Amino acid sequence: MPKISRLSGCSDWIDLSFVERERTPRQLMELGIRLHLAGLSFSNTVRELEKFGVERSRKAVHDWVHKCDLQPAVDENPNHIALDETVIQLDEYRYWLYTAVDPETNKILHIRLYSTTTTVLTERFLQELAEKHNLDDAVFLVDGAKHLQTALRRTGLRFRYEKHGNRNAAERVFREIKRRTSSFSNCFSHAKPSTAESWLQAFAVWHNATN
Numbered sequence: 429m430p431k432i433s434r435l436s437g438c439s440d441w442i443d444l445s446f447v448e449r450e451r452t453p454r455q456l457m458e459l460g461i462r463l464h465l466a467g468l469s470f471s472n473t474v475r476e477l478e479k480f481g482v483e484r485s486r487k488a489v490h491d492w493v494h495k496c497d498l499q500p501a502v503d504e505n506p507n508h509i510a511l512d513e514t515v516i517q518l519d520e521y522r523y524w525l526y527t528a529v530d531p532e533t534n535k536i537l538h539i540r541l542y543s544t545t546t547t548v549l550t551e552r553f554l555q556e557l558a559e560k561h562n563l564d565d566a567v568f569l570v571d572g573a574k575h576l577q578t579a580l581r582r583t584g585l586r587f588r589y590e591k592h593g594n595r596n597a598a599e600r601v602f603r604e605i606k607r608r609t610s611s612f613s614n615c616f617s618h619a620k621p622s623t624a625e626s627w628l629q630a631f632a633v634w635h636n637a638t639n
Contacts, residue, residue, distance in 0.1 A: 465634035531594035550579035
């Protein structure tokens, strides 16, 4: 299927080990996952798959994305980390999206969704980040948020205040996430926080693979 290969590109980062009895060819499943994470709504992804003679529901594509359990790679050695948070709306509820980005590679190192924002939760986020990556040489770039700076002090991590510059790497990721999730409603509409976080982590893997 040369046309499929041309559209799907390298999909080494997609793990379809969860597949047992799936009537859709794996190459087309990978294509569906890539197309959705690249920016297509579930409806438009379904339409693209129909061009290859595959008729699947939006829920089927949704399930492929979430069953893959995509997680950003580990064992990075960043020199700088842009640390920030932003608000994500799930129906009428507000959640806080934490992200850590390597501004030199533009890779998302860690991403989590919390129901609130506190110093304790920030410390938990940093502990998870430290478990995944080597932070020995890392300097965190943060804005004036006191709870971020307090959590970094408590965990013994180095940081400096930076209003613009490399810290904007996290802002760029936030802008893209917000653009993507507002451009079509069936991604976060009526979604559970765990489902939204799963999509955000899958987006992070796609983002890292294409940068």
